Amino acid sequence: MHQSRAPSNTTTGTHLLRVLLVVDVPFYREGLQLLLTQEDAIEVVGAVTTDEARSAAMHDAPSLVLLDISPPGARQCLERMRELSPPPRVVALAVDETHDSVVSWIEAGVSGYVSKNSTSAELIDALHTAARGEWACSQLVMSQIMKRLSTLAADARGATASLTALTARERQILELVAQGMSNKRIAIALSISHATAKNHLHHILGKLQLRNRTEVAAYLRGVSQPPRPLLPRTVSPD
Amino acid sequence: MHGVRLYARVVITTRVAFAGLSRLCEDVLRAGLLLRPDIELIAPWTRLAVLDGDGAPGPAEILFVELDGEELPSALRMLLVAAEPLKIVGMSPDASRAILFTLHEQRTLMLGATATRVLNRVGQPA
Numbered sequence: 376m377h378q379s380r381a382p383s384n385t386t387t388g389t390h391l392l393r394v395l396l397v398v399d400v401p402f403y404r405e406g407l408q409l410l411l412t413q414e415d416a417i418e419v420v421g422a423v424t425t426d427e428a429r430s431a432a433m434h435d436a437p438s439l440v441l442l443d444i445s446p447p448g449a450r451q452c453l454e455r456m457r458e459l460s461p462p463p464r465v466v467a468l469a470v471d472e473t474h475d476s477v478v479s480w481i482e483a484g485v486s487g488y489v490s491k492n493s494t495s496a497e498l499i500d501a502l503h504t505a506a507r508g509e510w511a512c513s514q515l516v517m518s519q520i521m522k523r524l525s526t527l528a529a530d531a532r533g534a535t536a537s538l539t540a541l542t543a544r545e546r547q548i549l550e551l552v553a554q555g556m557s558n559k560r561i562a563i564a565l566s567i568s569h570a571t572a573k574n575h576l577h578h579i580l581g582k583l584q585l586r587n588r589t590e591v592a593a594y595l596r597g598v599s600q601p602p603r604p605l606l607p608r609t610v611s612p613d
Numbered sequence: 614m615h616g617v618r619l620y621a622r623v624v625i626t627t628r629v630a631f632a633g634l635s636r637l638c639e640d641v642l643r644a645g646l647l648l649r650p651d652i653e654l655i656a657p658w659t660r661l662a663v664l665d666g667d668g669a670p671g672p673a674e675i676l677f678v679e680l681d682g683e684e685l686p687s688a689l690r691m692l693l694v695a696a697e698p699l700k701i702v703g704m705s706p707d708a709s710r711a712i713l714f715t716l717h718e719q720r721t722l723m724l725g726a727t728a729t730r731v732l733n734r735v736g737q738p739a
Contacts, residue, residue, distance in 0.1 A: 401726065402709065403641060406727065410640060491638065494636045498637065
């Protein structure tokens with residue numbers, strides 16, 4: 376049930392955090408509304424399902440959305456929130472803290488990630504943290520983010536190290552492959568035989584542990600254009 | 614009667630305890646209990662009177678647990694046998710479903726349950 380309220384100020388002068396709850400499961404939707412309305416510094420402007428979220432956000436202009444990311448429609452709901460002007464910050468409320476889920480939702484643009492295994496006090500703290508523009512998450516989530524960043528950095532270092540294993544001639548040929556040139560054109564450009572060009576490419580593929588020239592191009596894009604996404608774009612948490 | 618305040622005495626009809634629920638789920642249920650002064654929270658759950666096995670009559674006692682699926686683990690089934698008339702409410706991990714287990718029956722208490730409604734249901738006299 377969508378319940379809207381007019382913006383209000385407290386007599387104490389504290390800044391109210393206007394929160395929209397987007398939770399499909401009634402237990403948490405009503406329960407969290409009950410919990411958060413007991414907080415002086417928080418105003419729950421609405422408690423709605425993912426289907427009702429966009430219109431509620433447009434109507435109530437929350438500064439922050441607590442979004443349950445369990446329902447299948449949660450990702451689309453987040454995208455709709457991000458289309459609003461100005462977009463509210465969104466904190467993800469998750470059942471679990473699995474690596475893929477955490478990283479994927481971070482990439483999707485949430486400002487915080489709170490597990491249902493957090494206490495209500497931790498949840499409230501996370502909401503205030505996100506409202507300040509800081510990232511709100513548990514130590515476990517943070518360690519997963521750090522682990523992922525560390526892996527990416529190691530990958531980048533490994534790619535650079537592989538390139539240094541190439542000879543000057545091989546790097547020259549690699550550059551031409553990256554430009555999309557065929558072996559025949561490379562041979563002409565470097566005044567070498569077609570067989571030699573082909574042989575060089577064979578060595579390059581072996582050193583870089585790649586299978587074909589398409590992978591070479593993709594590899595070079597990865598080396599020259601960091602950062603890559605934390606996860607492949609095809610991975611979905613839903 | 615000026616100057617005299619009368620307080621209605623709240624009779625405890627039900628005692629509830631939580632074991633293994635997610636912390637947020639537990640906090641939501643605790644918040645719901647604020648609206649039900651007739652339901653008493655027992656913590657830790659091992660202090661439920663029914664576990665003493667003295668068979669003395671008293672308020673109904675209900676243990677809330679988190680449950681994957683719809684079957685009660687054998688250890689909890691044994692608890693039902695050993696501590697009758699204990700009731701167990703199994704909450705699904707996303708709290709979308711609550712199942713009530715007694716020694717003799719199992720029924721889905723509520724789909725799309727709210728803490729208030731669950732507590733209202735378990736707080737009803739048997």
